[in-house]
Amino acid sequence: MRLDFFDQGQSDKLENSAYTQDIQVDVIVSLLKHLKLHKVNVVGISYGGEVAAMFAVKYPFMVDRLVLFNSTSYTSPWLAEIGHQWNAIGKTRDGATYYKATIPVIYSPSYYESKLEWMKKREAFLLPVFSNPVFLDAMERLTNSAESYDVRNQLDKITAPTLLVAADEDYLTPIKNQRELHKQIKNSELVIIPGVGHASMYERPMMFVSLVLGFINTLDTEYKI
Amino acid sequence: MRLDFFDQGQSDKLENSAYTQDIQVDVIVSLLKHLKLHKVNVVGISYGGEVAAMFAVKYPFMVDRLVLFNSTSYTSPWLAEIGHQWNAIGKTRDGATYYKATIPVIYSPSYYESKLEWMKKREAFLLPVFSNPVFLDAMERLTNSAESYDVRNQLDKITAPTLLVAADEDYLTPIKNQRELHKQIKNSELVIIPGVGHASMYERPMMFVSLVLGFINTLDTEYKI
Amino acid sequence: MRLDFFDQGQSDKLENSAYTQDIQVDVIVSLLKHLKLHKVNVVGISYGGEVAAMFAVKYPFMVDRLVLFNSTSYTSPWLAEIGHQWNAIGKTRDGATYYKATIPVIYSPSYYESKLEWMKKREAFLLPVFSNPVFLDAMERLTNSAESYDVRNQLDKITAPTLLVAADEDYLTPIKNQRELHKQIKNSELVIIPGVGHASMYERPMMFVSLVLGFINTLDTEYKI
Amino acid sequence: MRLDFFDQGQSDKLENSAYTQDIQVDVIVSLLKHLKLHKVNVVGISYGGEVAAMFAVKYPFMVDRLVLFNSTSYTSPWLAEIGHQWNAIGKTRDGATYYKATIPVIYSPSYYESKLEWMKKREAFLLPVFSNPVFLDAMERLTNSAESYDVRNQLDKITAPTLLVAADEDYLTPIKNQRELHKQIKNSELVIIPGVGHASMYERPMMFVSLVLGFINTLDTEYKI
Structure with a gap:
């Protein structure tokens, strides 16, 4: 059983509300x-x-x-700063930059290089999603919801x-x-x-x-x- | 299905013969x-x-x-030397030294330290085995059989x-x-x-x-x- | 002897020109x-x-x-993408986001966390620099000049x-x-x-x-x- | 200034006495x-x-x-066992086995392999030393002197x-x-x-x-x- 959380995948968006995990x-x-x-x-x-x-x-x-x-x-404060950066870019509604800030960094350099063509296709596929204010706002809420995480x-x-x-x-x-x-x-x-x-x-x-x-x-x- | 090779576990011993893997x-x-x-x-x-x-x-x-x-x-020549050392000790029929040369080194230092009591029991259990010329000769043949290994x-x-x-x-x-x-x-x-x-x-x-x-x-x- | 390259530190800026290293x-x-x-x-x-x-x-x-x-x-294509991201942010002239994209990532998470106060001071010190179009354009040229690097x-x-x-x-x-x-x-x-x-x-x-x-x-x- | 400790190099031997570091x-x-x-x-x-x-x-x-x-x-108990092994071999006065037990293991496998000829010369050079009871007894005292080391x-x-x-x-x-x-x-x-x-x-x-x-x-x- 796979679960989409709020503001993720096909789950409901929690518009206009801040929350934690x-x-x-x-x-x-x-x-x-x-x-x-x-x-x-x-x-x-x-x-x-x-x-x-x-x-x-x-x-x-x-x-x-x-x-x-x-x-x-x-x-960590370091990881939180990465989140702040993503949010700041998200607010500009510039999907191309949001993609560049969030996607390459999650792959190892060698994998990214070995799958360049696939990456380009994926970028084209994700660009409209990453330019959508509804998505970007959901991502901001998600990112913020993790900031206080500490177990x-x-x-x-x-x-x-x-x-x-x-x-x-x-x-x-x-x-x-x-x-x-x-x-x-x-x-x-x-x-x-x-x-x-x-x-x-x-x-x-x-x-x-x-x-x-x-x-x-x-x-x-x-x-x- | 678990398989004991020649000269291992409960398999036949290949006495008086050299072989490779x-x-x-x-x-x-x-x-x-x-x-x-x-x-x-x-x-x-x-x-x-x-x-x-x-x-x-x-x-x-x-x-x-x-x-x-x-x-x-x-x-490698380095690994082969470890084998030569084991064989040289085996020839002395000194099970205690054979144990010290072959067993601690296969564990990480921290595991060995955390299981000291268990290790001592295991040493006591293995000592008669490691002092048995039949076992030691089998081990020597096994060790030698791996020396030319190169794929x-x-x-x-x-x-x-x-x-x-x-x-x-x-x-x-x-x-x-x-x-x-x-x-x-x-x-x-x-x-x-x-x-x-x-x-x-x-x-x-x-x-x-x-x-x-x-x-x-x-x-x-x-x-x- | 320490050398500032073009577009770095106190060296001349190479305005309006693309170049390589x-x-x-x-x-x-x-x-x-x-x-x-x-x-x-x-x-x-x-x-x-x-x-x-x-x-x-x-x-x-x-x-x-x-x-x-x-x-x-x-x-690598991966590293080039990081550069593209920096350049895209630089073009928005948003010094705060440029800082968040370029500075935390050059430190280890633990160092960043251990020097939080110093980092905040450094951020305040760098913010006007990072908001200066002359600096941002120089950084873009510098970043671009490394894109074809391959020895x-x-x-x-x-x-x-x-x-x-x-x-x-x-x-x-x-x-x-x-x-x-x-x-x-x-x-x-x-x-x-x-x-x-x-x-x-x-x-x-x-x-x-x-x-x-x-x-x-x-x-x-x-x-x- | 380089210092040979007791029982090392050209320093005095501490025969017939146990000591710590x-x-x-x-x-x-x-x-x-x-x-x-x-x-x-x-x-x-x-x-x-x-x-x-x-x-x-x-x-x-x-x-x-x-x-x-x-x-x-x-x-650690693990390191102490390595020492016990060396001592047990030393007592047999078999310099060749003492060499095999103590020398290859201090080199990385790749260095050992890349310097095989040099290693063989070194083995020939060290063999008489490693077969000398005075040396072996000194080594045993040295090894034992480290067993209680804990700072x-x-x-x-x-x-x-x-x-x-x-x-x-x-x-x-x-x-x-x-x-x-x-x-x-x-x-x-x-x-x-x-x-x-x-x-x-x-x-x-x-x-x-x-x-x-x-x-x-x-x-x-x-x-x-």
Whole structure:
């Protein structure tokens, strides 16, 4: 089951209102209640990983396995500045610059270079979207909703076996962020995909599927003598 | 299905004969023929990874998915020297020293330290084995059988989707070895488990199972726009 | 001797003209001729490192020692896109956004966070500069002048002992760029400063001075048995 | 000024006596008193780095600059086992095996391979030394003297600007050890030499000299706005 959060994908837009990621956590809880699901596997990437971590911190008993790709335990002042930059560009309604500021940086330089033609097609496809004020305002609200994100002091509440996936050319949530998550989440595993950027799911789709399916379907094992 | 090679585990000993890893490849082929299996998933670790790579190079059409943990594309002069050292100690029949030379080095320092009590028990358990001339001679033949291993110029023959797993505190087959395999095997993925040594399977059993099951059960996917 | 290139620092602006980094190389040559210097130590950082590499490729006999911090052997399409983004923002004359797009990203997240107050002061200091059309146009010309930079096939011409300094949180010219320089420049050394970003000179000033002075004052030594 | 410790190089042997590294620290202090030197730059590598760290912890006011190559803040149980192995082999008086156990492992695999001929000459040169009971007994005492080494709780006493040099193929005192030193020594810098083993001084002699001379001759600088 894949979930679009408010202001993401095909979900409703939350026009004229500021919010934090708590509201996205509430969406998950409501949905699970509605579906009468008491315990689920949760997979989150980037912003979705932050919401997933908040959910796991607040409702640890509802999480069977947790998988976080390219995430962080808090929005650092540095990361917040990246967000401010995106928002400032968004306000100019200049979709081409918004694309240049937000998209190349999520790929590793080598992947970007190896897929230049695909990137150009993707740019053409995204340009009208990125020029749409409704989209840009939604992105601004999304970006702002993450600014206060900080679960550093609560990660010890997570009890589910957790897989953390880092990419060593991820410049938005660098490997150091995943190492900190690994240190704080007691029952966690960490793997690094080398030569890959923030959008590891796009750069290495087979690894993404393998890691998720492998981890949520594996019994928690200990090696015995 | 788990396979003990000659001179390993509970397999026959090949006393009084020198051999190379080709003989172990032949064992795999014979077994698969006997079982009427035409195409299989192959998982190899360390020495087993070398045999698996040789098998995949020689019989690429018989390999569905290939997973190599802590392996290398050739036995470097440096690695050969480690083997010579083990053999020289083995000849003294001093099991305690053989243990000290071969076992701590396969673990990361931090894992070794965190499991000291378990290590001591394991040492006590292995000491009689490591003092047994039959075992030591088998180990010497095994070690020697890998000395000529070199598939560097043949890795382009491997067609199966391949997962390479490296550990950044693996001192026998360091990360650089896996990077070279990754460069040469065209359809390969590489992940690194940080803070882990050569015996990654023992240090991170859940990751081991997750990676293997995840990779061999995932369809080979490409991301579409 | 420290040199401001055209369109940098207190040098002349090259208004109304496009140029490549060749012109900056010519500046160096003219200056050295004027000073009657036949062979010098050359230290370059980032853009300056690119000019230094071009100089060393074209006039290898004039270079005694070469030190390149946070450099690259070519402007990749990915890096070019970062430049396009900067230029697009520059054209809006919005100094605050230009600052947010160009400055935080050159520091490591942890340094940025540890120096927040200093950063705020620096932002206030730079804001009028970054809002000045003369400065922004100069920056655009500078950025454009690097777009065609590519010395990948000529690095074997460099004969001077060369020190390459990489930083593992450098997101503009990542460690991979320095590894490629290291592979191509025959007489080169590579060191990595961990936990540091593109502006390694600012983050680790003592290391910067140590590395430069140490390297240019050391005889080229070989270890003898 | 280069100092051979007891049981090292051309210094006296301490036959029939066990000791710890404290005795080597006392040697330094006595020598400096004798030479009427009140404050010095101290450079230590491996075992020498441990003695240097102990000296800096005990006599911080006597240290101007401290440079530690390939060192650690304590002898871990894992590292101690390596020492036990060396001692056990030493007792057999088999110089060839002692060489194989202690020498290849201090080099990176790639350096070892690139210098095979030199290594063979070095092996021939060292074989009589490594077969000499006087040498082997001295090595055993040296190795044992480091077993209780642990300055982890005292590193905050070091006040001198300190340079820590790590090598990412150092398997005896891995990079993790230098990171811990870096975290604990307040005024410290860390650089990593990639592709190099424990014997970084031999593998990269020019870098060794550059780093030492650069660091001890550089004023402690802060970058001002």
